[in-house]
Amino acid sequence: MxxxxxxxxxxxxxxxxxxxxxxxxxxxxxxxKDSFEHAVAALRGLVSAPWAERMYYGFDRLLTRGRFVRxxxxxxxxxxxxxxxxxxxxxxxxxxxxxxxxPYPAKSGVDDTAEALLRQADTRDQLALAQRVLLIGGGPVGLEFAGEIAEQWPDKRVTVLDSAEDILGGQFLPGLRTALREQLDALGVQLVLGSPLIELPPTEPGRYAPFSAFTEAGDLLAADIWFRCHGxxxxxxxxxxxxxxxxxxxxxxxxxxxxxxxxxxxxxxxxxxxxxxxxxxxxxxxxxxxxxxxxxxxxxxxxxxxxxxxxxPAAIIVPLGSTGGASQVPGPDGPVVLDAAATAQYKGGDLLTGRYQELFSAGVPTAS
Missing domain, CATH: 3.50.50.60 (FAD/NAD(P)-binding domain)
Known part of the structure; x- marks a missing residue:
């Protein structure tokens, strides 16, 4: 043996x-879990049913000699x-x-693919009803989610809230944050930074239920649905x-x-x-x-x-939808900032699904 x-x-x-x-x-x-969950695509999967189907790869397609034990x-x-x-x-x-x-929806939080897809579909319906969306967390998850919502529903008013004074956090170049802020502004995404909410919204995350909440700085935020994007x-x-x-x-x-x-x-x-x-x-x-x-x-x-x-070194790729975003990657003389086109090429366009189709030896991923 x-x-x-x-x-x-x-x-x-x-x-x-x-x-x-x-x-x-x-x-x-x-x-x-009954399948591999490609969490990199989770936020686009939340706003798009076809993308949700591309998130899951059966473990039975991964190994030849070895075995999977659920x-x-x-x-x-x-x-x-x-x-x-x-x-x-x-x-x-x-x-x-x-x-x-x-926190969901960046990860499904459930072990069965069928249940995960149903949960995403239900939340997608809730999100479709909302005109005002509050995302708590100005890190990469909150920003990516804002970009996905804005691309799918350009008329929604999306607000990103964070207690930090600037978006993203970490050891990143000012040019990266500037590029992301400018694109978010062009998408109509509002940033509320520097003060947390006095208390979390009185409604369950991911459910359509209009509410109002104050920040500690005294700003009043009104939204129809909210999501936690940190933790x-x-x-x-x-x-x-x-x-x-x-x-x-x-x-x-x-x-x-x-x-x-x-x-x-x-x-x-x-x-x-x-x-x-x-x-x-x-x-x-x-x-x-x-x-x-x-x-x-x-x-x-x-x-x-x-x-x-x-x-x-510190590196990050932050798509804002399928064609936007910015990245910081190592360069020959130190870190460099990549524009929206390069970000889409590296990650935002296919969210690395091609790589995981190859890993799981799958021409077309399945949800089984």
Whole structure:
């Protein structure tokens, strides 16, 4: 029998790692969802039914040698994974790739594809009724969502609220924020910055129910529907035995520069669950998968794990609909800002769906 690698979580990092190791290892991919959810396309999927259908890829189309186990990991130790139903998967190497949760609709929050599509359709109907939309959070999710709504429904009045003095946050160039603000203004999106609401709206997020609310600065905001666009949380899995000390109180997991969980030689963590000081985005997770794959291959062959992960410079791609947006990427002499056309080419046009069609060996993705 070959070397077994158990991967907990089939998100961006877990799916990429499973695909990379599948030809040479006995890969067991564990996830409570029935399909891979391409969250990068979630906001466009919320405003467009055809795009919602392009968000989901069956795990049965990912692996050739390995197998997919639908279940929720309850605990991890040096020798494998115990699932919530009590079943046990023994493994030579284990990778924690359980990702993070984020307020709906940036992530579906449910495990069944059919249920997720129904939820999106219901919210889409609610949003279609609204003329005034409030998005709480001026980071990349709030801005992207504003762009998607404005492109789909140009007559809606969209307001983005954030307690910060400027949009986006993070170590980004002023030119990036300027480009985004100018485009948002041209789309008719209002920015209300520098003061939070006194209290959250009295209505449920994502439901048509007109309301008014005051900011602490005294501004009165009236809207028909609102969404929360901030608040990432790790999807924690209990670490047992010698691994227990690597879990922080906030749920993130400490790793070394080889992405091994602190105190372990054979258990790794990748993606959003890691306590690394870098953005929790799909690119970081797939970069982690490359490092973990190299180190698992080395250890399985009796060599040292000698591939280190080095967080890259601050970079971000922020589409505003299918043709707008701006980006900051590394350049030969430091970071540079890309315009709307380049942003659409890199991400906004197809929201990376082509990449995941290839990963899942799917000509046309399905929702099964």
């Amino acid at each position: 070959g070397t077994t690698v158990a991967i907990i979580g089939g998100g961006y990092g877990g799916a990429a790692l499973a695909k990379a190791l599948d030809p040479d290892f006995e890969v067991v991919l564990i996830d409570p 279940g929720r990991a309850a605990s991890v130790d040096e020798d494998g994974v115990t699932l919530a139903d009590g079943s046990r998967i023994e493994a030579d190497f284990t990778v924690l790739a359980s990702g993070s949760s984020y 990432v949380r790790p999807n924690s899995v209990a670490l047992a035995g010698a691994l227990a000390g690597a879990a922080r109180p906030d749920g993130f997991v400490e790793v070394d520069d080889r992405l091994r969980i602190r105190g372990s030689a054979r258990v790794f963590a990748i993606g959003d669950i890691t306590a690394l000081p870098e953005p929790k985005r799909s690119k970081a997770a797939t970069d982690h998968a490359v490092v973990a794959a190299a180190n698992i291959r080395a250890l399985a062959a009796g060599r040292p794990a000698d591939t280190a992960h080095r967080p890259g």
